Amino acid sequence: MASPLVEVWAFRPLVWNFAQRELKGKYKGSVLGWAWSLINPVATLITYTLVFSTIFRAVPPPLGNGEQGNYTLFLFTGLIVWNFFSNTVNGSMTSLVAVGPLLRKIYFPPFAPVAGGAMANGVQTLIEIAILVVVMVVLGNVSATLVLVPFLCLLLALFALGIGLVLAVWNVYYRDIAYLVGLALQILFYATPIIYPPSLVPEQAFGLPLRALLLQLNPVAQFVEAFRDVVYELQWPSLLQLATLTVLSLATLSFGWWVFHRRARDVSEEL
Amino acid sequence: MSTPAITVDGLSKRFRLYTDRRSSLKERFVRRQSSSYDEFWALRDVSLTVEQGSTFGLIGHNGSGKSTLLKLMAGIHRPTSGAITAAGRISALLELGAGFHPELSGRDNILLNGSILGMSRRQIVESMDAIVEFSGLEQFIDTPVKVYSSGMYVRLGFSIAVNLDPQILIIDEIVAVGDEEFQRRCFDHLYTLRRRGVTIVFVSHSLPLVQTLCDEVAWLDHGRLRAVGPAVEVVDDYLREVNSAERDRLGADSSAGQADAEEGEGDADAGTGSAAGSGRRGSGEVVVTRVELLDGRGTPVLALDHGAAMTVRVHYRAHRPVEAPVFGLAFLHETGLALAGPNTRLSGTATGTVAGEGHVDYRLPSLPFVPGSYMLTAAITDASTTHVYDHRDRVLAFHVQPGPGFQPTGYVALDGQWGRPQPVTRRSSAADDLAS
Numbered sequence: 001m002a003s004p005l006v007e008v009w010a011f012r013p014l015v016w017n018f019a020q021r022e023l024k025g026k027y028k029g030s031v032l033g034w035a036w037s038l039i040n041p042v043a044t045l046i047t048y049t050l051v052f053s054t055i056f057r058a059v060p061p062p063l064g065n066g067e068q069g070n071y072t073l074f075l076f077t078g079l080i081v082w083n084f085f086s087n088t089v090n091g092s093m094t095s096l097v098a099v100g101p102l103l104r105k106i107y108f109p110p111f112a113p114v115a116g117g118a119m120a121n122g123v124q125t126l127i128e129i130a131i132l133v134v135v136m137v138v139l140g141n142v143s144a145t146l147v148l149v150p151f152l153c154l155l156l157a158l159f160a161l162g163i164g165l166v167l168a169v170w171n172v173y174y175r176d177i178a179y180l181v182g183l184a185l186q187i188l189f190y191a192t193p194i195i196y197p198p199s200l201v202p203e204q205a206f207g208l209p210l211r212a213l214l215l216q217l218n219p220v221a222q223f224v225e226a227f228r229d230v231v232y233e234l235q236w237p238s239l240l241q242l243a244t245l246t247v248l249s250l251a252t253l254s255f256g257w258w259v260f261h262r263r264a265r266d267v268s269e270e271l
Numbered sequence: 272m273s274t275p276a277i278t279v280d281g282l283s284k285r286f287r288l289y290t291d292r293r294s295s296l297k298e299r300f301v302r303r304q305s306s307s308y309d310e311f312w313a314l315r316d317v318s319l320t321v322e323q324g325s326t327f328g329l330i331g332h333n334g335s336g337k338s339t340l341l342k343l344m345a346g347i348h349r350p351t352s353g354a355i356t357a358a359g360r361i362s363a364l365l366e367l368g369a370g371f372h373p374e375l376s377g378r379d380n381i382l383l384n385g386s387i388l389g390m391s392r393r394q395i396v397e398s399m400d401a402i403v404e405f406s407g408l409e410q411f412i413d414t415p416v417k418v419y420s421s422g423m424y425v426r427l428g429f430s431i432a433v434n435l436d437p438q439i440l441i442i443d444e445i446v447a448v449g450d451e452e453f454q455r456r457c458f459d460h461l462y463t464l465r466r467r468g469v470t471i472v473f474v475s476h477s478l479p480l481v482q483t484l485c486d487e488v489a490w491l492d493h494g495r496l497r498a499v500g501p502a503v504e505v506v507d508d509y510l511r512e513v514n515s516a517e518r519d520r521l522g523a524d525s526s527a528g529q530a531d532a533e534e535g536e537g538d539a540d541a542g543t544g545s546a547a548g549s550g551r552r553g554s555g556e557v558v559v560t561r562v563e564l565l566d567g568r569g570t571p572v573l574a575l576d577h578g579a580a581m582t583v584r585v586h587y588r589a590h591r592p593v594e595a596p597v598f599g600l601a602f603l604h605e606t607g608l609a610l611a612g613p614n615t616r617l618s619g620t621a622t623g624t625v626a627g628e629g630h631v632d633y634r635l636p637s638l639p640f641v642p643g644s645y646m647l648t649a650a651i652t653d654a655s656t657t658h659v660y661d662h663r664d665r666v667l668a669f670h671v672q673p674g675p676g677f678q679p680t681g682y683v684a685l686d687g688q689w690g691r692p693q694p695v696t697r698r699s700s701a702a703d704d705l706a707s
Contacts, residue, residue: 017386020379021372028374028415105369107346108387268347269286 007109014108018116022091023123037124038131041079048075052195061197064234065141073139076132077232078194078224084125085160085220086185091117092164093171093181096267103268110264114168118161125153132231145230148237152230155249156223162252165260172267192221219248274358275320276439276470277327277344282353284314284339284494313339314494316353321487323358326471328485328502330478330509335491337474338443341365344472345441359438359470362388366443367428373417377408377427380416384431398434406430426453433460440464442473462605466643482506482665483607483646503665507551553661557593557625559649561586562667575638576674577684583633585649592626597656600633601648602640603665604682610640616656639683642673 008015027033052058053071060069095113096103103110129149136142171177191214193201198221201211215221222245229235288309314336321327329337342348343355345363370387371380381402385395403412406427408419416424442461461484465471475481481488485502490509498505566572567580575581585598599614613633615622622631647669650662 011389013392014386014389017383021375021383024379025372025374099370102370102387104342104347105366106363106387108389265349268342 008111008115011109011112014112015115015119018113019119019123022117022120026120037127041076041083041128044079045072045076048195058196058200061199061233063139063141064143064145064232065139067139067141070139073132073135074197074228074232075195076128077228078192080125080128080132081156081224081227082189082192082194082220083128084121084156085223086189087121087124088118088157088160088164089167089181089185091121092161093167093178095164096168096172096264100267110267111165111260114164114260115161118157118164122153122157129153136231141232141234143234145234145236148230148242149227152223152227152245155245156227158249158253159219159223159245162249162254162256165253165256169260169263169267172270173263188218188220191218192224194224198225219245219252222248274323276323276325276358277321277472278354278356279317279319279321279340279344280354280356282314282317282340282343282355283312283351284336284343284348285351286311286313312494314343314491317491317494317496318353319489319496319499321470321472324465324468324470325486326465326484327473328481328488329472329474329491330476330481330488330506331491331497332513334493336494337491338365339494340491341441341443341472341474357439360389361439361441362432362435362437363441364432364443365441367425367432368416369428371416371424371428374415376414377406377412377416377419378403380427381431384428385434388431388435390435402430402434405433422453429453429457437464437469439470439472442471444474444476458606462643478506478510479607483605486668502668503663551661551663553651553659556591556660557587557589557596557651558661559585559651559663559666560588560628562647562649562663564647564667564669573668574670574672576672577640577642578637578674581635581638583635583647583649584630585633585651586628586630587625587651588628589625592624593653593660594624595654596622596625596660597652597654598622598631598633599650599652599656601650603646603648604640605644605646608682610645610682614650614656616654637686638671638674639686640671641680641682641684642671643682644668644670 027036030036032039049072052075053060058071060071060074062069063073092114095117096110099110099113102108133142133146133149167177167181193215198211198215201214203209203211215225222241226237226241226245229237288311317336317340329340331337339348341363342365343350344357345361345365347363347365368384370384372383375383378399381399382392382395386392403409406412406423406429408423408427411419411423416427419427461471471484473484482502487500488502488505489499490497490505498508563571563584563586564573564575565582565584566575569582583600585600587598597614597616599612599616601612602610604610615631645668646665647667648662648664649666651660652658652662653660
């Protein structure tokens with residue numbers, strides 16, 4: 001386990017370069033360029049706000065400073081977490097297949113493109129978070145709980161990367177993983193309280209404790225909740241919640257690392 | 272010289288050939304037990320060592336495992352069994368421009384590609400100007416590489432590789448691409464690296480190139496190591512087999528052809544080798560059995576100092592007494608340029624009648640060649656030099672190392688002498704004035 005870690009450290013400029021390649025190549029050739037990375041979330045926010053707030057009349061919880069809740073901000077907070085998670089999972093999954101021709105010609109740790117892709121997503125997420133924080137400052141909805149934001153971001157990154165590593169390798173061997181994951185992400189999006197507040201979920205449904213199931217057993221929901229706590233409702237998450245997320249993230253990453261390292265070195269033959 | 276640059280020990284590599292790719296989960300579950308792939312051993316129990324600072328060639332027919340061996344050396348594949356150990360940083364050039372992002376500019380791709388090849392960012396930024404200049408693409412360096420011609424693409428890729436500063440360089444046939452000028456640049460660069468002491472391992476189907484460039488050659492055949500040794504010998508053996516296989520193939524239709532082939536084999540066994548390999552020809556009455564290089568004290572060597580005394584010893588064996596043979600040598604630079612061709616006829620040396628085994632020496636009191644790699648061709652002809660008894664092309668490669676009085680340019684140090692500067696005298700200048 002030690003030597004691959006050393007290798008990752010030695011190749012860290014490469015990880016960053018893969019991230020740059022992703023970022024620079026992403027909107028090359030489009031007229032609006034980088035503006036697209038902001039236009040997309042803004043369009044999503046407007047659409048969801050119209051559909052769920054104006055038409056379905058979802059009522060967001062009040063802001064942490066006591067003001068009336070704002071659905072768009074409520075949605076944005078959840079979407080930041082979700083977008084990073086789903087983009088990283090999707091990006092990692094295809095990253096090994098995408099660099100396949102390269103892996104057959106040059107030796108480099110296959111970990112690098114996966115981590116580079118996650119890093120590129122991280123840059124996008126940081127920009128979104130910066131925008132959210134600026135808006136919160138303008139509305140006067142800030143408190144000391146914001147210091148937890150970097151920590152939560154780190155845990156989320158480790159968690160998403162752990163899942164991404166597993167999917168990256170599996171996708172090389174079984175191409176149906178991509179379709180399966182597309183479907184799973186779609187279900188997970190609606191199973192996570194992003195477009196609706198958790199209070200709207202009935203306690204009991206189909207004879208099951210639905211709300212507890214959705215919130216407790218869904219790790220992404222845990223992240224969304226914790227993030228909303230510290231940015232939107234300005235509450236400190238419980239120590240238990242933070243500990244759970246920490247253990248969950250580290251365990252996921254370790255598992256992903258283990259799966260990845262068992263198979264990834266032979267990927268160059270399978271691509 | 273003590274530790275080899277690369278040690279390959281009992282190396283085997285197995286690939287799975289999927290008859291019908293088992294890439295879906297359904298098949299995984301449906302046919303869990305049955306193996307839907309065949310095994311294919313690309314390499315079997317290969318052991319060899321590549322010495323520090325040497326140039327090592329891999330030859331063999333298509334599918335013999337050459338490229339697989341390179342990929343294993345480069346760390347792209349893992350051995351199925353056996354081990355490869357390398358002493359030094361390995362840079363592999365299996366494809367030029369691999370990993371370029373079509374949408375990014377040449378400059379951005381230099382940064383990206385350099386780091387994929389293992390350069391640090393500072394290293395790349397420092398050599399950026401040199402890379403751009405070497406590529407000759409100053410005008411296009413900030414345009415996306417997708418608009419580059421394939422030649423420009425490769426040039427940029429090679430320019431990055433030039434600045435890699437490798438300890439061990441692994442190359443797969445890349446020098447075969449590009450125009451004449453580009454190829455020449457490639458070779459110049461390879462020779463520069465070699466002089467600097469870089470170990471080079473490369474695959475090529477160009478046998479003359481392998482013979483010229485390599486110190487040692489390994490011949491792979493269906494994944495097994497057939498032979499490894501001095502370049503000239505191994506390439507000759509390989510050629511002999513290719514030629515005889517071709518004769519077999521051509522002769523399979525006619526019994527006459529079959530007879531020819533057998534005759535050819537017989538000759539080869541007797542060591543006379545009529546038209547066996549491209550490196551050897553002659554009628555075989557007298558043959559060159561061995562060529563040695565001796566230093567001033569008579570010790571066999573393969574490397575000598577510039578300016579040192581040297582003796583070339585040609586061992587011969589006469590199958591019947593031969594009257595007044597002419598012994599000849601040709602000194603070739605590593606680029607193939609013939610530098611000198613001394614023979615006993617030109618120097619008016621009487622050789623008498625040779626019979627049985629013996630040797631003949633050619634002495635140079637002071638080695639005139641500048642540091643670099645050279646090759647020797649040895650030949651024995653009849654007195655008229657028109658009938659060739661034995662001609663062994665590039666039978667020996669040797670190195671010249673810098674010694675006292677080292678001359679950095681050209682191929683040879685001339686034995687000339689400079690006079691003192693002579694000022695023009697007044698009288699003659701007046702005469703010049705009148706003349707003009």
